[in-house]
Amino acid sequence: MDMSGTERIEAPIGAVWQALNDPGILRQAIPGCESLDKTSDTDMSAKVVLKIGPIKAKFEGAVALSNLDPPRSYTISGEGKGGIAGFAKGGADVALAADGEAVTILTYNVKAEVGGKIAQLGSRLIDSTAKKLAGEFFSRFSELVGGPATQDQALPSA
Template sequence: MSLIIEGEERIPAPIATVWRGLNDPEMLKASIPGCEALEKTSDDRMKATVVLKIGPIKASFAGEVTLSNIDAPKFYTISGEGKGGIAGFAKGGADVTLTEDGPGVTLLTYKASADVGGKVAQLGSRLIVSTSKKLAAEFFSTFNKLVSGAAAT
């Protein structure tokens, strides 16, 4: 099952600060819902462990995240794949674009796609889409607070 999620977030911080945050494993770990571990393994790769609850299924997904199409500090593609054992798998990616939206304000836009399979995919598209949108909104809202807080200090 495939889905597309698009959105934007106005972040009261300069582009350079937002870009650093998007490449900081600690900030990403703190922003990703259910993230238990996120470790940088090279300049463009990280491995992650995320525990998610989708409907009645709670599973731990272990996987790898890759950054590509990097045009610092304006654009990158982040993609990843995780396996959740009997629960199934999830893979996807997002194009993330940063543009200046006034002095000291960055507009972050994203277009994400995801594919899920296994028991998770059997839950039904409405539940998966609504959960995915909720998780994306939670990530960007938390990320916004962390980055704008870092910019204020």
């Protein structure tokens, strides 16, 4: 599954960068996140509960940040195991650009794959769930960082 989009966040680029690297902010913004703990400057461990169609699973996994170019971009990647429900792994390239002094444009490109029972649900359900979760994340993230989010585009593709 591939998905990309652009979000307009009502906060300066420095504040958005700091929030993207703050486990406390991310924990509050990630749908279903039970814990997100920094294990190093570039690594975190996470526990997330998600419901995808009829399957509800608790994923435990690791998240790593790479290709850091503060405050402009990074790559975030991770892998989670959900027991008998299966696994999810993937990553996102995230780029920030200032739009004046108080607004930041965040662009993301996500590549992810799932396996196990979750993969049997079909790509349409998985894609629509991923788009919904991304929307929830960016809405909450934007509220936490500066104000209501305005979504320019979120385009899932198979």
